[in-house]
Amino acid sequence: xxxxxxxxxxxxxxxxxxxxxxxxxxxxxxxxxxxxxxxxxxxxxxxxxxxxxxxxxxxxxxxxxxxxxxxxxxxxxxxxxxxxxxxxxxxxxxxxxxxxxxxxxxxxxxxxxxxxxxxxxxxxxxxxxxxxxxxxxxxxxxxxxxxxxxxxxxxxxxxxxxxxxxxxxxxxxxxxxxxxxxxxxxxxxxxxxxxxxxxxxxxxxxxxxxxxxxxxxxxxxxxxxxxxxxxxxxxxxxxxxxxxxxxxxxxxxxxxxxxxxxxxxxxxxxxxxxxxxxxxxxxxxxxxxxxxxxxxxxxxxxxxxxxxxxxxxxxxxxxxxxxxxxxxxxxxxxxxxxxxxxxxxxxxxxxxxxxxxxxxxxxxxxxxxxxxxxxxxxxxxxxxxxxxxxxxxxxxxxxxxxxxxxxxxxxxxxxxxxxxxxxxxxxxxxxxxxxxxxxxxxxxxxxxxxxxxxxxxxxxxxxxxxxxxxxxxxxxxxxxxxxxxxxxxxxxxxxxxxxxxx
Amino acid sequence: xxxxxxxxxxxxxxxxxxxxxxxxxxxxxxxxxxxxxxxxxxxxxxxxxxxxxxxxxxxxxxxxxxxxxxxxxxxxxxxxxxxxxxxxxxxxxxxxxxxxxxxxxxxxxxxxxxxxxxxxxxxxxxxxxxxxxxxxxxxxxxxxxxxxxxxxxxxxxxxxxxxxxxxxxxxxxxxxxxxxxxxxxxxxxxxxxxxxxxxxxxxxxxxxxxxxxxxxxxxxxxxxxxxxxxxxxxxxxxxxxxxxxxxxxxxxxxxxxxxxxxxxxxxxxxxxxxxxxxxxxxxxxxxxxxxxxxxxxxxxxxxxxxxxxxxxxxxxxxxxxxxxxxxxxxx
Numbered sequence: 001x002x003x004x005x006x007x008x009x010x011x012x013x014x015x016x017x018x019x020x021x022x023x024x025x026x027x028x029x030x031x032x033x034x035x036x037x038x039x040x041x042x043x044x045x046x047x048x049x050x051x052x053x054x055x056x057x058x059x060x061x062x063x064x065x066x067x068x069x070x071x072x073x074x075x076x077x078x079x080x081x082x083x084x085x086x087x088x089x090x091x092x093x094x095x096x097x098x099x100x101x102x103x104x105x106x107x108x109x110x111x112x113x114x115x116x117x118x119x120x121x122x123x124x125x126x127x128x129x130x131x132x133x134x135x136x137x138x139x140x141x142x143x144x145x146x147x148x149x150x151x152x153x154x155x156x157x158x159x160x161x162x163x164x165x166x167x168x169x170x171x172x173x174x175x176x177x178x179x180x181x182x183x184x185x186x187x188x189x190x191x192x193x194x195x196x197x198x199x200x201x202x203x204x205x206x207x208x209x210x211x212x213x214x215x216x217x218x219x220x221x222x223x224x225x226x227x228x229x230x231x232x233x234x235x236x237x238x239x240x241x242x243x244x245x246x247x248x249x250x251x252x253x254x255x256x257x258x259x260x261x262x263x264x265x266x267x268x269x270x271x272x273x274x275x276x277x278x279x280x281x282x283x284x285x286x287x288x289x290x291x292x293x294x295x296x297x298x299x300x301x302x303x304x305x306x307x308x309x310x311x312x313x314x315x316x317x318x319x320x321x322x323x324x325x326x327x328x329x330x331x332x333x334x335x336x337x338x339x340x341x342x343x344x345x346x347x348x349x350x351x352x353x354x355x356x357x358x359x360x361x362x363x364x365x366x367x368x369x370x371x372x373x374x375x376x377x378x379x380x381x382x383x384x385x386x387x388x389x390x391x392x393x394x395x396x397x398x399x400x401x402x403x404x405x406x407x408x409x410x411x412x413x414x415x416x417x418x419x420x421x422x423x424x425x426x427x428x429x430x431x432x433x434x435x436x437x438x439x440x441x442x443x444x445x446x447x448x449x450x451x452x453x454x455x456x457x458x459x460x461x462x463x464x465x466x467x468x469x470x471x472x473x474x475x476x477x478x479x480x481x482x483x484x485x486x487x488x489x490x491x492x493x494x495x496x497x498x499x500x501x502x
Numbered sequence: 503x504x505x506x507x508x509x510x511x512x513x514x515x516x517x518x519x520x521x522x523x524x525x526x527x528x529x530x531x532x533x534x535x536x537x538x539x540x541x542x543x544x545x546x547x548x549x550x551x552x553x554x555x556x557x558x559x560x561x562x563x564x565x566x567x568x569x570x571x572x573x574x575x576x577x578x579x580x581x582x583x584x585x586x587x588x589x590x591x592x593x594x595x596x597x598x599x600x601x602x603x604x605x606x607x608x609x610x611x612x613x614x615x616x617x618x619x620x621x622x623x624x625x626x627x628x629x630x631x632x633x634x635x636x637x638x639x640x641x642x643x644x645x646x647x648x649x650x651x652x653x654x655x656x657x658x659x660x661x662x663x664x665x666x667x668x669x670x671x672x673x674x675x676x677x678x679x680x681x682x683x684x685x686x687x688x689x690x691x692x693x694x695x696x697x698x699x700x701x702x703x704x705x706x707x708x709x710x711x712x713x714x715x716x717x718x719x720x721x722x723x724x725x726x727x728x729x730x731x732x733x734x735x736x737x738x739x740x741x742x743x744x745x746x747x748x749x750x751x752x753x754x755x756x757x758x759x760x761x762x763x764x765x766x767x768x769x770x771x772x773x774x775x776x777x778x779x780x781x782x783x784x785x786x787x788x789x790x791x792x793x794x795x796x797x798x799x800x801x802x803x804x805x806x807x808x809x810x811x812x813x814x815x816x817x818x819x820x821x822x823x824x825x826x827x828x829x830x831x832x833x
Contacts, residue, residue, distance in 0.1 A: 001786050009785065013778050016651060020770040023658065024763050063644040064777075065784035066627070069616045072644035109667045116658050120651060127648070139648035143655055150659040161663075180595075187602055190611035200611065216598035 004051040007044040008076050008130050009061055011084070015041060015123035019116045027111025034115040035095060038122065042088035049081035058500045060132065068132070069193050075132035079339070079497025082490075083129050083263060089479070090255050090346050091122055097354040097472030098248025105155050105246045114154055121147040121252070125260045134182055134272060135192045137264055141178065145171045145228075148257050151249040152241050163240035170237045174227035181220030184213050185272075194271045205277050218273060218283050225265045226287070229258040231324055232294025235317045239301075242313035242353075250309065251353040254316050255346040262323055262342060266335065269327070270501040279330045288328020288418065292425045294321025299432035303439075306369045308360065311436060312352050315393065318429060319345045322408065325422065331414045332498065337407035339494050344392070344400035344483055351476035352389040358382025358469060359444060362461050369440070371456065374448030376441075379461040383444055385473040390437035392480050395430050400483035405430065407491070629794035629803035630724040638729075639806045643777050650773060650813050653820045654766055660824060666831040698747070705747035712740035720814035724803040730810040734817025741822045750833060759833055762819045769812040776805050776812075 018037045022030040052058070058077035062068065095118060106114055120143055127140040148171070153164035186192060188210050189200035204210055227234040242250045269278050278284060298317030305311040319341070326338030362378035363371045376383025392399035405426060412422035448458075463470050483490060512518055522528045561567050567574060603610045620637055628636035638646045713736075720733030745753045783790045795802030826833045 006782065006785070009781055013774055013781075016647070017771060017774045019651065020654060020767045024767050062785045063781045064640070065780065065790065066641050070619055071641050071784075107667055110662055110665070113658050113662050116655065120655050123651075133645075135642075136645050136648065139645050139652070142652050143648060146652065146655050146659055150655070150662050153659075154662050156662075184598065184602070187610070187612055190614040191616065210601060210603075212601045213598050216594065 002051065004047050005059060005061060005076070007048045008074055008080075008084070008126070009063065011041040011044050012074075012123055012126050012130065015119050015126060018119040019123070022112050022115045022119060025112055027108065027115075030112040030115035031095075031099070034118055035092065037119060038088055038092045038095065041122070041126070042085060042092065045081055045085040045088055048076060049078065049085055052076060052078050052081050069191060069196055072136055073132050073193070074127075074130040075194075076130060077497055077500040078493055079501065080129050082493050082497060084126055086343055086346070087125055087129070087256055087260075088122070090350055091118070091252060093472045093475050093479075094248050094251040094255065094350050094354075096468045097350075097476075098246060098251060098357075099468045100466055101247040101357060107156070110154060113150070117147040117150040117154070118252070121151070121257070125256060128260045128264050132194050132271075133192055134185070134194060134197065134268075137267075138175075138179060138182060141175055141228075141261070141264070144257060144260060145175060148253060151253065152245045154249070155244070155246045157244070159240065159244040163237070163244055166237040167241045170234065171228050174224045174234075177220045177224030177227065179224075181217040181224060184217035184220065188213055188217070194267070197272050198274050201273050201277060205274075214277075215281055215283075218278065218281055221268055222265065222283050222287065225261050225268075226290070226324070229261040229265075230317060230320055231287070232290050232297055232317060232321055235294070235298070235320075238317060239305075239310045239313045242316065243307060243310035247353060247357045250313070251350040254313070254353065255350040258316075258320060259342045259346055262320075262338075265327075266339065267501075269335075270498070275332075275335075275502060284328045284330050287324045291321045291324030291326075291328050292421060294318060295325060295425050295429040296321075296432065299429055299436065303432065303436045305436075307367045308356050308369060308372065308440065309353070309367055311369075311440070312349070312356055315352075315433070315436070316345075316349060318433065319349070319393075322404070322429075325425065326408055326411065329411050329415050329418060329422065331411055333407070333411040333414055336491065336494050336498060337404060337411045339498070340407055340487070340491060341404040343490065344404045344480075347400060347476065347479045347483060348389050348392045351385060351473070351480060352393070354469060354472055354476065355382045355385035355389055358461070358466070358473065359386055361466070362458060364457050364459075366456075369443065372440070372444050373446050374444065374453070375458075376444035377447065378453075378458055381463055381470055381473055382461070385477055386444065387441050388477050388480060390441050392484070393437055394434045398481065398484045400480050400487070403484060403487040403491075625797055628806065629797050630806050631797055631803075632724055632726055632729070635724050635729050635806060635810070636803070639724075639809045640804070643780070643809070646809075646813070647773060647777055650770065650816050653816055654770060657766075657820050657823050660827050664827040664831050701747045705743050709740050709744045709747075712743065713737055716740060716814075716818070720810050721800065721807070723810040724806045725798065725800070730813025731817055733810070734814035735821060737814065737818040738821025738825075741818065742825045745822075745825070750830070754833060757822065757833075759823075762823055765815050766819050769815040773809055773812040776808055780805060 015037055018033055022033060025033060058075060060068070061074045061076060063072040063074060065071070067073075102111070102114060124140040124144040124147065128137055128144070131137050131140070145168070149164050149168050152167055153160050182192075185197060185201075188204060189197045191197045191200060201214065204214060230238045242254050245253070269275055295318050298314055298319075298321055301317065302311045302314035305314055323338045323341050323345070326334045326341065328334070329337075358379050359372055359375040359382045360367055362375045362382065366372075376386070388399065392401035395401045395405040409423065409426060412419045412426075415422075519528075565573055603612075620633055620641065624633040624636045624641075625631065628640040630636035630640065716733045716736035716739075718733075719728035719736055720730055723729035723733065741753070741757065780790060780792075782788075790804075792804045794804050797803070801807065
């Protein structure tokens, strides 16, 4: 076994261990450790990706001396390595982008607790990506939930406490449903290992035995994950949680936490149940309907919002709707489009959150939409970044959002029954996206009267005043343009990875 | 023939005091127990009024219920729909459960080769007499590693929420800082009798056996029923009883937040390292150097004893820290 093959296991253990170690460090050192760990894990993931591409084959890594159905194991393929690398990149940028806000908004003595949460969150995301065992996935879903809760409430205002309580209730409900579905599945198949469950489930489905419990367990797991990733009717926890928490938390939550769960759902579809059974079970039709509803209602809510952070948060509801709509198409190309959208949305939404904070910094920290007039001139980089992010969200060519919308439209062509609804929903959603994003862009580039600027104490912010945030913004824009211009290799990787899945 | 003893000497004997207590002439607890009556958990009218005003404001100004037909109709819809939905969910789950394989049937899918190997060769492969311990700490140790970090991160989240840090009040001025610290100490004791003799005597008798029993449960986890999670919970309960009887001054001599941090880092680090070793050797097909020992001996079953101790420390610390945070917000 090549030494590179140990890297997934080392990266999980490293981030897991960094959590307790951060608790004895002070805030500054905990931050350095955190950034170091994320970088190391990113490099290791890249190495793993290179290795897997070289051999062209997935491999299984036994966690301990006992082979799979008895012990634990993790499974590494192209898609897993791509996701791990990408999540590390986004997390690194989010952590450095929100450094200033964290120092202001979090008590000095609680700074290190923040990095415990970030480290363990990264660990749980990695474990969700790599695991080949449903129960291990559940254990790390727990860690993910608790650490996300901590990330929301560490700002310690009334709003964030309320948001955290709401998030916890909804998220625990989701975990409960997921666990219930898992129990059903275990008593039907007698396995927790994904590949073994799939074998058994295929047999069960072919023989028609236990048809109803199998269907119910698929429903429970899908709904549980849908609640945790804020699919439309279950999205009520989202705007407060993203809108009021500290900047890096909002960016990490919107870009990574919900995406980790969605990736788990892809795994359940492909590796646990088998996509053919999922397609025939009609569960995806329900997801399709809610996804389409989310695409439209999320944007409608965003248009009515006057707080820019909450507006961006509501736009997440719409984008999650896109992803579930892709699942609902029931074709492999639909899933590929969804996974590409996971990547593109993660890159764009974190960019938008960081850019929005730059804009509000130039408007005396006011989140109010009308105070942002002319902010694009006062903080030039943030203005450009926000414009780039908005164009990507709307689906302007050259940016990542365009590619994902194109992929959705192409995927819809393969499904004769849903093509009309998908196309209409895409069109309406794009127009609604354009309404609120372009409205904001026009607002930040409308010159404000000099007297008002002086009155309200708005300041100009140059490139070098907030170096870490500027660096993060530049990287985010570059990532977005890269995903928009050179999407072929990324889509190729996703295709190859998905082919390994089934 | 009985000897007559002087009055003064008689008053010192146990039988005289017993007689006094029996007659009710003197209460043995007077002057020895602090007899401050417990304060009623009073309601501050000011706060009450404020809360009512806030509630009214929320209804009138923020939600504007009188004119907001959207929220009103949503509230009505929500009430009906939630009831209907709950009934639907309950019915659906009950129907689904009725189709599941019957409970305890030997032909069930869950009774397959996985369970068979655990039962048949669990003792030989892990060296643990208690198969359950062998399963959670050797066969599926990765899950348990995650689970112990769940406890750790739960404590950290509680620390974020409840820990009162002196840094804020100290920044406002050292006098104010002292005042708040004193307030915290006093409000902690306001609703409880101080130095209760009954509680203290009982605790003095009970706490050592409880903690020793907890240690026994942890150490014997691979030999019989028990293990890190249950043993740690017992030790945590013992610590909480001790804290209730003797107060923070006594417990802080040996258990502060620093102790907790160091203990949990050491325990989790130990767990991580030990398991990393066995994961690494297992995956790379290297023979592990850790002997399994004779099953049934205390020093047997490889790493399981060490892992049980680590888990026990984490669980005990977590329970105690939860209690302290909810009670006082710092230690």
